[in-house]
């Protein structure tokens with residue numbers, strides 16, 4: 427089954443779920459990426475900070491799939507904001523890619539001027555086609571508002587922590603109203619959280635609590651990015667398109 431997409435911008439398409447890669451290193455990162463693509467993930471989320479861009483690039487190339495079918499994301503870390511071009515070139519080189527689909531400012535960092543300088547560098551690479559879309563991560567409402575006024579290419583994504591246990595509803599609504607999609611990181615709380623509402627729904631739909639959490643994210647318009655190194659879990663985390671939660675169930679989970 428093809429993973430559904432959201433449409434955004436003029437002709438953009440982004441899968442409704444992605445594969446997180448933080449803490450995947452070395453050959454494990456290669457194998458997990460290959461496996462994730464083979465079971466249907468099309469969005470792969472990495473970052474220079476994760477020190478696995480090379481392995482993600484190798485994983486992508488070792489699967490027989492048209493590059494245009496994938497949506498590859500990486501990020502620039504605040505300590506690189508003063509020399510952003512070096513960081514962007516290094517990411518492209520490590521990934522061994524002509525372009526990435528989405529480049530995010532990983533964290534806002536302390537200094538507004540440097541943050542803007544990094545974003546302006548991303549805009550230059552957007553002009554050349556080496557970065558298709560620009561976005562931010564861990565930005566609050568104020569930080570987004572400051573940016574919207576000063577940038578030429580608007581960010582299309584804000585990647586933030588989002589799960590039933592940490593649901594930044596107002597920020598999400600603000601971003602969606604400003605044509606920004608939300609990607610949710612740590613969407614399954616590392617598989618360490620449980621709740622009676624999730625347990626009950628897992629029984630009802632014959633799914634795991636993690637699958638209920640991921641389906642909920644999609645139902646509230648957030649793109650979850652679950653990470654796993656384990657093939658069974660990688661596959662089960664995307665096996666969430668054969669059921670739907672009711673409006674009442676979505677509300678109950680949102681209130682956890």
Ligand SMILES: NC(=O)c1ccc[n+]([C@@H]2O[C@H](COP(=O)([O-])OP(=O)(O)OC[C@H]3O[C@@H](n4cnc5c(N)ncnc54)[C@H](OP(=O)(O)O)[C@@H]3O)[C@@H](O)[C@H]2O)c1
Nearest residue numbers: 446447448563611612613614615616617652653654655659
């Ligand atoms: N922008 C940011 O600042 C930021 C911050 C954090 C994360 N992220 C991105 O978001 C992704 C996801 O976040 P995350 O890695 O922090 O947390 P997560 O996806 O919520 O949890 C990953 C952990 O859960 C375990 N797990 C995976 N599937 C499971 C399942 N079905 N049942 C039980 N346990 C399961 C994994 O272990 P196994 O590997 O052993 O399966 C791993 O330890 C990251 O990989 C990264 O791409 C971005």
